[in-house]
Amino acid sequence: MISLDFGAVLAEWPQLLRGAAFTLGLTAVSAVLGVGLGVACGWARAWGPAWLRAVVGVYVELIRNTPFIVQLFFIFFGLPSLGVKLNPEIASVIAMVVNLGAYAAEIARAGIEGTPRGQIEAARSLAMSEAQVFLRVVLPPALARVWPAMTSQIVIVMLGSAVCGQIAAQELSYFANLIQSRNFRAFESFIVATAIYLALSVLLRQTLNWLGPKWIFGRVPQSR
Amino acid sequence: MVDFSLWDIFRNLLMAARWTVLLSLVAFVGGGLVAMALLLARLAKLRGAQAGVSAYVQLFQGTPLLMQLFLAYFGLALFGVNVPAWLAAALALTLYTSAFLTEIWRGCVNAVPKGQWEAAASLAMSFGETMRHVIGPQALRIALPPTVGFLVQVIKGTALASVIGFIELTKAGTMITNATFRPFTVYACVALMYFLLCWPISAWSRRLERTLRRGH
Numbered sequence: 001m002i003s004l005d006f007g008a009v010l011a012e013w014p015q016l017l018r019g020a021a022f023t024l025g026l027t028a029v030s031a032v033l034g035v036g037l038g039v040a041c042g043w044a045r046a047w048g049p050a051w052l053r054a055v056v057g058v059y060v061e062l063i064r065n066t067p068f069i070v071q072l073f074f075i076f077f078g079l080p081s082l083g084v085k086l087n088p089e090i091a092s093v094i095a096m097v098v099n100l101g102a103y104a105a106e107i108a109r110a111g112i113e114g115t116p117r118g119q120i121e122a123a124r125s126l127a128m129s130e131a132q133v134f135l136r137v138v139l140p141p142a143l144a145r146v147w148p149a150m151t152s153q154i155v156i157v158m159l160g161s162a163v164c165g166q167i168a169a170q171e172l173s174y175f176a177n178l179i180q181s182r183n184f185r186a187f188e189s190f191i192v193a194t195a196i197y198l199a200l201s202v203l204l205r206q207t208l209n210w211l212g213p214k215w216i217f218g219r220v221p222q223s224r
Numbered sequence: 225m226v227d228f229s230l231w232d233i234f235r236n237l238l239m240a241a242r243w244t245v246l247l248s249l250v251a252f253v254g255g256g257l258v259a260m261a262l263l264l265a266r267l268a269k270l271r272g273a274q275a276g277v278s279a280y281v282q283l284f285q286g287t288p289l290l291m292q293l294f295l296a297y298f299g300l301a302l303f304g305v306n307v308p309a310w311l312a313a314a315l316a317l318t319l320y321t322s323a324f325l326t327e328i329w330r331g332c333v334n335a336v337p338k339g340q341w342e343a344a345a346s347l348a349m350s351f352g353e354t355m356r357h358v359i360g361p362q363a364l365r366i367a368l369p370p371t372v373g374f375l376v377q378v379i380k381g382t383a384l385a386s387v388i389g390f391i392e393l394t395k396a397g398t399m400i401t402n403a404t405f406r407p408f409t410v411y412a413c414v415a416l417m418y419f420l421l422c423w424p425i426s427a428w429s430r431r432l433e434r435t436l437r438r439g440h
Binding site: 062064065068069073074078080081155160166176180190194198 | 283287288289290291294295299301302376380381383386394398401406407408410411414415418422426
């Protein structure tokens with residue numbers, strides 16, 4: 001007969017809380033930097049010079065066609081042999097930013113390319129500089145258009161961060177592993193961690209849905 | 225100590241890559257079958273299917289694949305059997321794949337104009353006939369590009385099976401690293417192999433999408 005004992009796992013709630021908080025922190029930092037990188041790359045792909053377009057294209061294809069865990073291992077285990085020593089937390093952030101950046105680039109590009117020509121021409125005719133045209137006219141509605149996709153991608157990266165426990169970054173799955181190694185309640189421990197991840201993903205999605213219109217691109221009048 | 229040449233590393237990784245391919249195929253085919261069953265249950269409006277499948281999809285899309293693998297691995301062990309890693313990995317990846325595919329395909333079925341359903345109903349076609357002759361063929365055309373695209377996600381997902389000890393490409397990379405102390409070279413080779421595996425499929429999916437859009 002199977003007997004489950006969640007008490008032994010839930011008794012370790014301070015560690016689970018610490019792990020969840022770390023996962024959220026990791027995600028927040030990576031999301032800000034990753035979306036920033038993605039927008040820059042999206043601009044390069046849509047409007048940049050040909051050579052930059054090619055370079056960014058290679059970056060995007062390389063990242064999107066290899067698993068996150070291999071990218072993480074390459075950064076954490078591979079780079080030190082070139083003299084770049086990283087602690088697990090920094091390596092995790094770099095891997096997550098590089099990963100999110102590639103996906104966000106494609107999402108941002110789709111938004112940027114969806115800009116009606118007339119808006120850009122109107123902005124130029126008002127003697128706005130190229131930077132102003134991009135930052136004030138093109139980018140906010142572009143982000144608004146693709147924000148649902150961007151939100152999904154950020155949630156995917158948050159869920160992917162569970163792998164960072166494998167290089168001993170002290171996030172949620174790391175503590176779930178630690179707890180089960182102490183009390184041998186592996187199934188219960190991972191059930192609890194999974195439930196926390198589920199709650200985090202719902203929370204993160206809601207937060208981003210609220211955050212986008214409120215703080216990032218403002219209330220953009222939708223043309224549709 | 226045995227010396228590993230670059231070719232030795234590459235050759236060993238290539239051997240392990242076969243398991244990545246096999247696991248991907250098992251998960252993709254198995255997941256596809258489960259996804260189809262779930263989709264049909266939903267479309268046939270079976271009692272509770274709508275809410276049930278929707279919860280199933282949310283569950284798998286809202287939790288890390290790594291946790292799903294751990295749960296399959298330790299969950300099966302609860303039944304007292306000593307679970308081989310490949311079984312747990314195949315089970316978890318099949319369920320994961322099915323949740324995503326059923327959601328993708330539902331979108332494709334919804335993209336078929338409503339009038340097609342009504343036309344089929346007005347010809348007194350049964351649910352099975354409607355699916356087979358009217359909705360199915362049209363939805364299939366729309367579904368092909370995203371389905372092929374998702375295969376890339378499955379292949380990348382199999383990399384996580386290394387964590388529960390299934391020896392595929394990533395795990396082989398870790399083992400060779402431990403033997404050679406050349407993580408940079410080995411993981412670069414591992415990444416290259418995933419790229420060679422996934423990139424043609426990504427490109428194929430994109431081409432299918434272009435063809436489909438031109439057809440409309």
